[in-house]
Amino acid sequence: MRKVVTGNQAVAYGAMLSDVQVVAAYPITPQTTIIEELADMQAEGLVDLDYIRVESEHSAMAACIGASMGGVRAFTATCGQGLFLMHEMLHYAAGARTPVVMANVNRAAAAPWSIYSDQTDSVSQRDTGWIQLYCEGNQEVLDTTIMAFKIAERIRLPAMVILDAFFLSHTSEPIDIPDREAVRGFLAPYDPGDLWLDPDNPRTFGSMCTTDVYMEFRWQIQRDMERATQLINEVQDEFGRRFGRNYRQVEGYRSDDADIVMVVSGTVASTGRDAIDYLRAKGETVGMVKLKTLRPFPRQEIVAALRGKKKVAVIDRNFSPGATGVWAQEIRGALYELPEDERPIIYGYIAGLGGRDISVKAIEGIYEKTLQSDRPDDIDMWIGVKYV
């Protein structure tokens, strides 16, 4: 079914089609319409779920963890400050191996107060043990939501579906809403196996651990995150076969023969496609790589995609104060294993914080700057910063 929907509606459709059983959420702009849409869907009888009203995002995640431990499929959505408030529970969800799925609408961190998009909220949850899946458009948002449940439940780690505030959350585009039975064929009901709170078999999960076993539990999370890299590809492949839409963790665009490659994520990718086409039309040998997963970080695929390129320009819509943009850090770390003659020079750019546009012209500027300098001016370069 073709339908014109916003990114937030796409999330709600994804959760509804996944037959989510518990939603515990707290409203926050620009996420609120996701959980409103789900509440409407519940009221209309489109989905049989228990909706838990909570007093904070911390409680929302705690309730989702509890529901998940109870053996059901749990979902929530948040953004920015709400995600920060959840931080403790994010670690807990991963440590407790609960496959909760959450939509995070990328919103800039306060202060100063902002409701507009950047990735600082989600990238600063990088080390919580959550799978992070970034989306470029509303169709990808819907499809990724469905896939996220399958990935999370297979690997028993929580997954975050990430979309840019307003650029996706409140922008409508026509997308295909998959058939419900087709989704059910792709995504079986959640099976918690042996790990669930059975009232008839009382057990404590995540109880106090001594020094001789704690490390083993953490090691298993790492082992399974590494396995997830492969699993995500399998799930994307299966989705592609069933629904005809193919997604990759690392997707090249006109990058095979490019000397300079721009690395982007989220909605910048869609602007990037136009910028690359424009530059290619002018005869430039430039390409783009779009990244979908920050965690697990697809190290080998990135190495394969960037090996032997002259220069790589990473555009980060986020930054880590005192270091660099997070995607750039990750790519530098991944490419370090290449021999020096195959290792590209990395140009790190910070752009579009707090919802500022990253236009075709801005991307063209980044390309020009990368092309014309032999070495980067600095470890990262801020694009379009005025008044300083």
Added chain:
Amino acid sequence: MKYTDKEVQVPLCAVSTTSSLVNKTGTWKSAQPLFVDRVSPCNQQCPAGEDITGYMYLASQGRYEEAWTLIMEENPFPAIMGRVCFHSCEERCNRKEHDEPVAIHMVERFIGDYGLARRLKIPVPEPEKNKRVAIVGAGPAGLTTGYHLRRMGYGVTIFDSSQEPGGMMLYGIPAYRLPKEVLDGEISRLYGMGIEFRMGVRVGKDIAWEVLDTQFKAVFIAVGAWEESSLRINGLNKKGIFNALDFLQEINLGKKPRTGKRITVIGGGNSAIDCARVCRRLGAEVRIIYRRGEAEMPAHTEEIEMAKEEGIEFLFLASPVAVYGQEKVSGVKVEKMALGEVDDSGRRSPVPTGQTSDIECDGMIIAIGETTRVSELPPFLSHRGGIVEADQMGQTPCPTFFAGGDIIDIPHTVTHAIGSGKRAAVAIDRFLRGIKGEKGSPDLSKWGDSGNISLARLRGASLFCRRNPTLEVIDYGDMNPFYFDCRPRIKTKRIPVDARLKGFQEVAEGLTEEEVLSEARRCFNCGSCTECGNCYIFCPENSIRKDPGGYGYIADMDYCKGCGICVNECPRGAMTMSLLEH
């Protein structure tokens, strides 16, 4: 990818099959919740010391027999109380801060009538020999003392100069306020309890006080206040002039005193209103003359209101100075008064103005207050102004003699008399058992410092949850009224005025069971646990549980962390936090 040489054998998530109860989180706390029984303002206010919160709770569940039994712990006359008590409890009701006070008296009347209709009885032990108490005066105070002493195992003989027991309840209160069959029903229950009545015997004349003192272990005197205060004006010997108590007594004996067609009643108390309303029922035009203003009238507001409904006129700020007429009264000369300074009674005093006017009438009733007939008291008891010297419990300086009712320093109401009778019963019991001082002091069983004693509290009787009784009175601010909705008080109904004036039919109508349930459920049960379960629901540690021993909840101190949420969420202040010393 290799992190270790061998595959580890642990589950994905730490799983423990051992109960987490081994972690005694209760050791973390620095304060602990306590279930307490605080005193509701109504219980504190009740002159008879009834457990109003308790019986409202039972009535709210339709447990009327238990409610009746709970009232009978403190007061032998619930059906009378529900009618004649001026229910000052309702003025103190915490619910008045929320919407309107609970109509306590109407629920009590229903419970009392329920007991009467089913002829419910109170079990009593056989009287012990050589433990007999004499009671002089069969009014509310004497009957109450006899009732409580009988329940404690004493033999009781009640003497009264009248032919029938009841005292002022029988001879002073008109039937439209207290129907005769209600009074008879309540008193006849006492006959069934083995109390000996010796009616028509005037102690001091027919039998000497000293004889009583030797034949009985203790004597309780409650002969009442039957002496009408006299007006200091001339001409009161004319025909057609009555004093209030004589008039009401004749009416209640079924006689029809010839008062006249246009009656002037002098006075502003409840007796004045009673006389006026009786006269209206006898077909007379009635005017009440009172020397202060309406706001200063000691009569109860509802009584004044009903008198007005019945067409009784009021002349305020007027004081009689002379009576007109030859043999028979034909009018009264009154002086206009003004309000002056506040006097000892807390009301503004009347000040003569010198202006006079005349009022025509062919009958006059004087109802300006009553005092003890000191000739009826034993000569060896000291008294001043008709008030017998006695301590708070009613014991006189002659240790075997106790006093109560209208002859001691308490307001002259049936309820206060009943309360004094209860205190005296406790005092007599302690005296005869030789208990002195702090041990088992009844003070700890009071409804608050200024409240009356509760016999149920004194006996530790737990018909209802009464744990850790305190003397602390709980006000609205100490509760969590979030849990109470707002609902208006039940409207009490009265029969129409024309039906009232045809005879002595009871004016106030009773409630239906449905109305009683609804009204009893309005009660906050301030300070008492009603097993609402909020503590249980809110405890984050699951450490509140149902008391396996019976009523209410307990906190498991092994796991209670002392957060205090239960105490915050208790709607009625039946919990408190207590700091622990480490």
